[in-house]
Amino acid sequence: MSEPEKLYRVGQLAELTGLTVRTLHHYDDIGLLSPSRRSGAGYRLYNGVDVERLYEILALRQLGLSLEQIACAITGETSLEAMLVAHADHVDTQLAAMQRLQTHMATVLATVRRADRPTDTDLLDLIRRVMTVDARVENYFDADQLAALAVRREELGEEQIRAVENRWPSLIAEVDAAITVGMDPTSEEAAALAAEWMGLLEQFHGGDPGLRDGMYRMQEENTEEIQRDFGGPTPEQIDFIARANDSRN
Known part of the structure; x- marks a missing residue:
């Protein structure tokens, strides 16, 4: 039986x-x-x-x-075995990257323990390596995209980045208020909110489709954590902005 x-x-x-x-x-x-x-x-x-x-x-x-x-x-001809092999290869690549990072960190740590000061190049290289092997970010951006993000950050400058970061909480609150009062997503007011929202997002991805898609996937698949740690946006707010943005295009 x-x-x-x-x-x-x-x-x-x-x-x-x-x-x-x-x-x-x-x-x-x-x-x-x-x-x-x-x-x-x-x-x-x-x-x-x-x-x-x-x-x-x-x-x-x-x-x-x-x-x-x-x-x-997953609707094609690829077998589970082939996917397992590809996944195993990817894990091997991650392990190799982590091992290289471990070796590099040991070198920098030895310098510190000798009471020497690591050079800027040492620290910048270490930061780059840490960013490259960050497990979460790697799920959404490849090495070239991470490099593009670093360039994008350099182009924007810290002052502009802080301005964008400081604007998000109040903009999210404005969108939440619009939803609460039942604002029509096709209205001019909603279109203005959507235009600013999309503009802030573009500060991040710079119009690059790969960066944009990776950012959307990261938001989509970590919604609860983003809400808990950063106060939003909620799926309802994203849906409102999506409809408002569609209406203005």
Whole structure:
């Protein structure tokens, strides 16, 4: 007699994988990962096939693919074995980068312990290496894009960067107030908010499609943490701005 099929509710799958329930709901909403079953009460139930598909999604995401690209990849002919090999190669690359960083940090630390002062070049190189292997950022930007971000930051200057950072909380509050009073997203007032919002985002990506898409993915997949640590934006605020921006284009 075969064992009964193991099924996971969305909360259980989130807890086991470290993902958020919101992320799994989003994957379902866009058709990337829909549960194979539903309970009598309508709860999402995921089986082993769904778990395998989720692994494929996460492996491809770590390789830097967008959710749209992942959707195309997992409906093709690529086997799970091929994805595992590619994922293993990616992990090996990350480990090698971490080992190089460890060696470099040991050299800088030895200099400090000799009571010598590390040169600016040492410290700048160390910063670059730390940024390059940062696990979270690597999920969304490749090495060339990280370099482009560094150049972008240099071009903007610290004063402009601080001005943008200081504007975000008040702009988010204004958008939240607009939603609360029921402002029409197609109104001129909403269009003005959307124009400023998109302008602030462009300060980051500079019109580069790759940087823009990486930024959107980072926001989309870390919504709860961004809200908790930085006060927003919420999905409702992003939806309002998206509709307002569509209406002005």
